[in-house]
Amino acid sequence: MTPHDYTFLQGFLKDRSGLILSNKEYLVQGRLEPLAKKHGLNGISDLVEKIKSGKKDIETVVVEAMTTNETSFFRDKNPFDQFSETVVPRLVKARATKKSLRIWCAAGSTGQEPYSIAMCLKEMGALLKDWRIEITATDLSREVLAKSEAGRYSQFEVQRGLPIKLLMKYFQQSGETWQINADIRAMVKHKQFNLLSDFGALGRFDIIFCRNILIYFDEPTKTGIYKRLAKALEPDGLLALGAAETMIGLTNAFVPSPGLRGFYAPNPAAAA
């Protein structure tokens, strides 16, 4: 990969996905070199030439390869404990008449996060009996969404964060892989979606998980997404961010939710 190729890919990926690459040559090399080989090309320079010549299928696979992120079941554990112990019980009280909850996983990736949420809700049993629960998992990559829809994971994947009792309860073993049960899969609706686009068509949500994805965007892009996320939430809804993420100095669209780590509420003062 030449410096020109890298510069081109930086601009191309920012335009198409908002992804910011600074000093990430190793990441580009590591992800696109195997992709080039898979498509019978000599290397990243050939991939760049294909993109420049307008090969849409190559554009898509390059964006997907660069935007697929590390994930695991119950990643960081604490957000899911808070979700089950505080966030959902609080919303259940507030929605007692409506009996409906809409949850959005904005970077659903290969499904570990949306299915972790679905398992948390299933574990609540009677509390959510007769409720209409909608979990929408979106991602830019069609490939990871297809994996998420299949709900099939390797032995390594099911051991990262997934308690053994939940593995036994909600998965079926098939040789070396484990597939999440159909009733849990049915709780999650999948949709290809670019966070740079308008959120209006998705409607309003009670909870949005947007964890460990905005770290890849530049500040103006992040600020714009935060503003649109605030509008996509019900006034008493909550946004969950990754443990290392902060919006301090970026936007006043949200305020930290008291007593909840990593959860943010839309700021009524900013919405006014």
Place this chain on the structure above:
Amino acid sequence: MKMCLVVDDSSVVRKVARRILEGLDLQIVEAEDGEKAIEACKNGLPDAILLDWNMPVMDGLEFLHKLRRMPDGDRPKVVFCTTENDVAHIARALEAGADEYIMKPFDKDIVAAKFREVGLI
């Protein structure tokens, strides 16, 4: 510092597990079969036990049954770590009182996730 007893007949596995667990700030004691693990527990119960299934002299399941019958034997968190990766074995381990279950091969992330799950790190 919390103490973890690593029970496995393979010295290589014990060495790898020791390196990972010491990296998680746990103090390590080793035993090469279930009988030696029982002796180690009589000298003082550890906080956690990383337990292989198939071992000579006394296997992991028999050890677990004996451990849970010892005074305070319900206290140590037991994480099975075995090549037995089918639901029937997992179910038997849980029924016998295992807290978590690792299917070999394992890596640092898996061990850390399982020990976090049982509240040891």
